[in-house]
Amino acid sequence: MTPHNELRLLPWSSPDGKPCFLSTDDDGSPLSRLADTTEAAQLEVGQELLERAMEVLADAKPMPAELRLLTRDLTEALRVTLRVATSRGHRLPKPDYATLGEGEAGPRLPVAAFG
Template identity: 45%
Template sequence: MTGATAPGGGRRLLPWSTPDGRPCYLLGGGGGRVSRLADEAENAQLGMAAELLGHAGDMLGDRRVTRDQLRYLAARLAESLHDVHRVALSRGDRLPGPERFDEGEGGTAAAEG
């Protein structure tokens, strides 16, 4: 689901932060330029994570790898995991939950109160 916000026109967690580390959100319909940039950034982050996992597998199988190289790998893996976690949260927030299904679709609607 590309370019979508949370059902009901909510907010989308973006794949970048403010300079001081706070999360950024997109409000509105989600079909504009910022939404497309966010989609591209998420896809790049997921692609880099896949490449890093392959590299990690190679390094962990090599007995000549140094402690410093493993420490560098661990730091990059942690950064990548942070990015992938943010993508998962963003995309998960945009999925319809059970309370959002229409009764005509075989689901039930839950009301707060």
């Protein structure tokens, strides 16, 4: 649940291109659910574009116009994905460093988790 004193960055902009924010302590509110649904749809479009990019790049001689269009679409998808990641990152619970042991910086992942 988003703390009520935190603003949620919404996955759309105002008509003049400025970021939109939501102040609520109810993650189940209609606007919060709309934002969640919009984020999911935006990420799905990004996944589809990635698959399309892999197809285009597998072509021995892709057309320059197709590459320009794909680059534009991928750039927009990356912008949207970064916005979603920023919004979701701000909503993660803050770690309680007081409960961590001395020298502990937080959870540790095995090296294999990074590929």
